[in-house]
Amino acid sequence: MTLSVLEGFTKSLAMTVLSEVGDYTFCVAAILAMRNPRRPVFAGCMTSSVVMTILSVLVGWATPNLISHKWAHHTTTLLFFVFGILSLWEGYTEDGDENELEEVEEKLLKAELKGNRGGKAKGSSKTDEDSKKEKRPFLTNFFSPIFLKAFSLTFFGEWGDKSQLATIGLAADENPIGVVLGGIIGQALCCMVAVIGGKSLASRISEKVVSLVSGILFLVFGVQSFISTAETT
Template sequence: MTFVSEIGDKTFFAAAILAMRYPRRLVLAGCVSALIVMTILSATVGWAAPNLISRKWTHHITTLLFFGFGLWSLWDGFKQGGGESEELAEVEAELDSDLKANGKATKDNNSKIEDENKKQNRPFLTQFFSPIFLKAFSINFFGEFGDKSQLATIGLAADENPFGVVLGGIVAQLLCTTAAVIGGKSLASQISERIVALSGGMLFIIFGIQSFLTSVE
């Protein structure tokens, strides 16, 4: 579920575009770290939910979330055409404006490359304090707030084994982000948002039906 939700998500496109402009290992480390932290936090919230709300209500809320997200994704899929990804262009425009706002114009590319070459000679842990790592981390972390995959993770952890939810979510996030970083913009531009939205919608509906037919323990 997380894989289908994330493969055409805004954070997927952001990772692909950032990997075209900055060292891939720093982008990958920042993006994956943010998504792992968000997955653990979301699962923790879901795990704590039954202690605040009865198990019966959390089960019903999770079922409604699945059906709601499924219908939402199907609606998005039917609305979208078969053209190029509008979200990819939107994310790219946001990153471009962010670079200009921070004074990261193309004239600074040479000095930026030199700085990164110097950083590669430093100890491995010190590279985590790189502005590129922090930028990739913040974009993906805050980009996940309110996302379907985050809310679905909370719902799943409230109704299922939270350790399994965390493991499945982290593996899916790692696969999607690695594909985005390695494949780059060319891979992102070939993804059909309509197919992804329809597939994700059907998957959410299936999980909703499974949750509806499952009795509350």
């Protein structure tokens, strides 16, 4: 493994783990795993995370081809400082009353209640259920509903998230292979922890501490990126 790949891998792994632990998608995986079989939940969350990581890295890798590498580097440096300041601000202003796990659980519960009401309104006889199964699309028959639910909730939860934007920035400035490997392994570790015992862990995680540590990490990346810019000029 070359130095550039190792550097991209290390940054991506550290950023992913600190950004995802206790995050929305982490809580989604934890709650779904408590109510459903763990394998399809892990498969759905992990597949979504891999797809999102690859898409983000591709966007970041293509960015220097659209604008100069110099401006892509400056943009990445600025993003690190912005994310670091925002994370530190969130940590300092966190009052401890809100709990990400409780908020996500409440949202999922409301969605399930709406789905159940809709199912009762349409009728829930066995004949109707059989006919629904026959009319299901091929992909729904091939992948379980739990897999699709975990995939969709994770994918749309990550879209436009701070960790996705940071991954794009990293891929624009670091070796994309290292960023992909670090991101996927980091996502796998977070998904595994969330599915195995994430609900208990998420309820004990201090969002304040996670935000502060993430903020410091982003600022370190920003300083390192700024120094490398100064050295090349």
